[in-house]
Amino acid sequence: MFCLICYFILYTVVILFILYLLFLAYLKLTTGKCVSDAKLDNKTVVITGADKGIGYETALDLARRNAKVIMACRDLENAKKMAEKIKSETGNKEVYVRYLDVSNLAGVRKFATDFLKDEKRLDVLINNAGMLSASQDIVRTSEGFEITFVTNYLGPFFLTSLLLDRLKKCAPSRIVNVSSMVHTSTTETDLKDLNSEHSKNVKMLYSRSKALQILSTKELSRQLEGTGVTVNCLHPGIVDTNIFSKMKGLFSVIVKIIIFLKLAKTSKDGAQTSIYAAVDENLKNVSGQYLSDCRITASSKLTQDMALAKKVFDISEDYLGKF
Numbered sequence: 068m069f070c071l072i073c074y075f076i077l078y079t080v081v082i083l084f085i086l087y088l089l090f091l092a093y094l095k096l097t098t099g100k101c102v103s104d105a106k107l108d109n110k111t112v113v114i115t116g117a118d119k120g121i122g123y124e125t126a127l128d129l130a131r132r133n134a135k136v137i138m139a140c141r142d143l144e145n146a147k148k149m150a151e152k153i154k155s156e157t158g159n160k161e162v163y164v165r166y167l168d169v170s171n172l173a174g175v176r177k178f179a180t181d182f183l184k185d186e187k188r189l190d191v192l193i194n195n196a197g198m199l200s201a202s203q204d205i206v207r208t209s210e211g212f213e214i215t216f217v218t219n220y221l222g223p224f225f226l227t228s229l230l231l232d233r234l235k236k237c238a239p240s241r242i243v244n245v246s247s248m249v250h251t252s253t254t255e256t257d258l259k260d261l262n263s264e265h266s267k268n269v270k271m272l273y274s275r276s277k278a279l280q281i282l283s284t285k286e287l288s289r290q291l292e293g294t295g296v297t298v299n300c301l302h303p304g305i306v307d308t309n310i311f312s313k314m315k316g317l318f319s320v321i322v323k324i325i326i327f328l329k330l331a332k333t334s335k336d337g338a339q340t341s342i343y344a345a346v347d348e349n350l351k352n353v354s355g356q357y358l359s360d361c362r363i364t365a366s367s368k369l370t371q372d373m374a375l376a377k378k379v380f381d382i383s384e385d386y387l388g389k390f
């Protein structure tokens with residue numbers, strides 16, 4: 068009897084292990100890779116949050132393609148170290164660091180003003196910087212914005228609008244917004260109080276910020292028709308980066324298990340769709356799309372509502388009034 072139970076347990080473990088290996092193989096095979104060998108000579112790229120994780124790997128790849136890379140980061144010490152690493156790995160000396168805290172709108176304006184004064188070109192803007200707050204309370208910046216809303220959405224939205232004329236002058240040019248699959252849990256109610264003036268619900272802040280990115284991508288794309296500037300957004304996959312480091316609770320446990328089981332992507336794999344959106348020739352005339360694993364895919368039904376997209380875009384512009 069005992070042996071029968073042992074045999075059953077062993078059998079189950081072996082089957083589970085085989086299923087796990089098959090799933091790993093499936094993930095490896097379906098992970099999108101940017102296969103384009105497009106070069107970016109004489110092109111200037113701005114990548115926010117380029118000193119860590121997905122942003123770093125994106126900067127490294129685009130530097131390898133000979134782009135002039137501007138790493139827009141707030142951790143200057145680390146960013147300078149990583150810029151040196153990119154230079155030595157790629158041989159590209161045109162890798163620069165500029166200070167940018169996207170959660171501070173006055174700072175975003177200063178970054179854009181200095182950039183436009185010093186740089187002639189902007190060919191690709193990658194809004195990659197993002198955060199996931201671990202706080203159980205609404206956290207506000209000194210300018211009065213809820214931190215996740217302004218970091219993941221309003222700051223990048225403002226940056227894009229300030230740099231838009233230069234992107235138009237350098238067309239064909241591209242804007243890439245790094246969103247997330249998590250946007251799918253956002254409901255229309257979540258979009259009624261963008262700066263959390265009334266609601267104290269912190270659980271949906273990240274997913275809402277990512278849904279806002281997609282909605283504004285859709286509306287901006289509509290506005291940019293015929294200008295030669297494209298704008299797309301994307302989900303990079305579940306990627307083993309620092310973004311989860313401060314998280315607590317059940318979601319954090321699930322993510323840690325996924326990472327432990329090697330089911331999450333490496334940062335290099337996680338950067339592939341950003342790189343694809345930035346360089347692939349097949350996307351030359353593609354705009355307003357949501358990408359995942361280097362393919363166009365469908366975002367949630369809510370984020371495909373063009374009337375809602377316009378409304379969100381207009382409200383966002385209103386927030387920027389005094390900046």
Ligand SMILES: NC(=O)c1ccc[n+]([C@@H]2O[C@H](COP(=O)([O-])OP(=O)(O)OC[C@H]3O[C@@H](n4cnc5c(N)ncnc54)[C@H](OP(=O)(O)O)[C@@H]3O)[C@@H](O)[C@H]2O)c1
Nearest residue numbers: 116120121142168169170195196197247305306308309310
């Ligand atoms: N990892 C995933 O599974 C996953 C999944 C879906 C979407 N994403 C998105 O992918 C993007 C990159 O994230 P990651 O996973 O690579 O995380 P990460 O390793 O934590 O990198 C995030 C980068 O954004 C920067 N950043 C955060 N707040 C900033 C601010 N206020 N101003 C300027 N830079 C700021 C960080 O700089 P500091 O270190 O100085 O804060 C860091 O350089 C994010 O938009 C994230 O939402 C990630």
